[in-house]
Amino acid sequence: MKRGDIVSNITGERISYLRCECNLTREELCKIIGVSKRTIVAYEQGTRDPSVKTLRALVEYFNVSADYILGYTNKPLRLDAIRKEEKSYILLPKTIQESKAKYNSINDYVNYIASKHGDK
Template identity: 80%
Template sequence: MSTITGERISYLRYEKDLTRDELSKIINVSKRTIVAYEQGTREPSLKTLRLLVEYFNVSADYILGYTNKPYCLDTILKEEKSFIILPKTIQESQTKYNSINDYISFIANKED
């Protein structure tokens, strides 16, 4: 387990002047879970990590300890020139796949 992640969550909570109980309600976990995160005995799930990123407006890399710079999520999104929007459902994935496949077939069969 990573104590860096716990230290970051504790620091971010302190910076927002939140109690463990308040943060637990914001990200929909128990107060005991917040304690476990901060003590480094438990890691947040991907869903919880996303909630922490969005609430504290920092990158996941910062929370996980991969960088020491708490980049603002808003800034990262503004600076991104292009990014891939992933499909939200399997059906949406299939629809996008079919569209791409149809386009490739069209280009491949196009007469010059």
Template identity: 45%
Template sequence: MPSFGEQLSQLRKTNNLKAEDLADIVGVKRRIVFMYEKNESKPSFDVLIALADYFNVSLDYLVGRSDEPKRK
């Protein structure tokens, strides 16, 4: 299964978002988004929830614990 960083990068690119735009959406700096995508940093729980809500995916999908993106 993909890592959190791989999943985030794929979701961002699939949704045609720049890292800067995603950073603004979840309230972090652009470089932090890149650090997440490279698995160099882990987001806070609040940021994880904001990402899952924005992309409308489950937390399990976002962190690579499920192949099913839909929330149950």
């Protein structure tokens, strides 16, 4: 069995698992992601891999990472959790700047008090 076959089998198993977890029939899933029932069957049997467009639709609908669907990780990372984490990294520089500004303000105040009282 080639690496591609293994990935296809894992991908198919993951799609089938996610579909069943959401109590969806193949007919329902094919309407949701815009492919035929035959295509869903091929994905689940590992004889066909989803296109990038279809993979994206699966990721969005099931709220999991593409890495999970493709079998590169066994943790079904939720997209909303990933997006929340990404936002915290985006906000991090702002938080650092705010902390630096607060530190500078406090430091300036301490220096001001020290200059008023001198070295007694």
